[in-house]
Amino acid sequence: MKTYSAKELIACRVAGEMRDGDVVNLGIGLPTLVSNYLPEGINITLQSENGFVGLAPVGSEVDPDLVNAGGKPAGIFPGGATFDSFMSFALIRGGHVDVTVLGGLQVDQNGNLANWMIPGKMVPGMGGAMDLVAGAKKVIVAMEHTAKDGAAKILEKCSLPLTGKGVVSLIVTELAVIKVTSEGLQLEEISPYTTVEEVVAKTEAKLIIPDHVGAMKGLEQLEQLEK
């Protein structure tokens, strides 16, 4: 069996969470890959917080007036719509966006998310992230399981300044899918390249481990795309 990269595994698994017809906001970086792995028959509408729905890959001609939320050239599908920042965030905050997928620096067992600053090191600003986590119906954190230095990112309690309190629904990493429940973090699935023991060792937060932990979904999709 081919070994897929962490990014491929994460993006493909997150894509499997989408329902046909969902309005989705994908954060900058890894989350933007999700739209490459949508299962057949699942069509979603992407919302771009700078002011439109129907976000598409950039076409043959670059329009300087049309960029994505990262400021990079973008396209817009037929049937899309442009609007101002007030409407954009009314959509986000008002529960009109079904799913948002964001990266994370830390997530904790109460569903708190920290992804916007590291005091003394990086203060880029929260942009639209705090509104997205406050308003989207489902918040999925898509991130690598541990930091580059091996430090745990799924914690008992976030140490970095929060982006949102109790906002995360699901954590998808290259090792596992973890659901945030009122009782704590529940291990739902693990990748075929790991074991429950490894996931537990690389997670600081206490995990609720059911009798049966499923295999991470999405691999068949990756293999199919490969063909």
Added chain:
Amino acid sequence: MSKVISQEELVSLFEDKATIMMGGFMGVGAPTSLVRILVEQGVKDLTLITSDTATPDTGVGPLIVNRQVKKIIASHIGTNPETGRQMIAGETVVELVPQGTLAERIRAGGAGLGGILTPTGLGTVVEEGKEKLLVNGKEYLLELPLRADIALLKAYKADKAGNLIYRQSARNFNPIMALAADLVIVEVEEVVEVGELKPDEVMTPGILVDKVVCCGRIS
């Protein structure tokens, strides 16, 4: 009466210490020519209210690099390293505001509202020092209105009465800021006669706009 003025006539409108709102998202929909005029004129100690500080050479970026701004209220500064440098060095005050909250605070300032109630930022540093209210059992933060002396906006097309049309994702904060400043100046690519824009096409009504400056298309 035409609201169209020349770039030269603009200069007398800017003063040191003014609070300026500027449209644009990562420089797109930002009044690039008006920024250049501000940089050439050299007004200083400005307070800037804007979505983000773009990059050092796009959008509002050159104003930051030229150190004309003493305070910035924005949602994102990460793509312009000079903003971060000035903030850490204590040269410029930066107030970071969630982007949706920024839009609503400006709208409140222009819509006669005493503030807005939002769940955004609850349980984060954003709530520090702010009043919390319970409405129907749900908690909200009270966020106060924002206004400016001048709004500098960018639209695609205007008629001589100041009615505006924007293109694609270049609309962003521009229509909201048109509500919330004492003097509203718009950079446009094209000016047409009154009557050439259909009322149904107009995205910002001309009654909000004081001055229109035609600067052509800048790519």
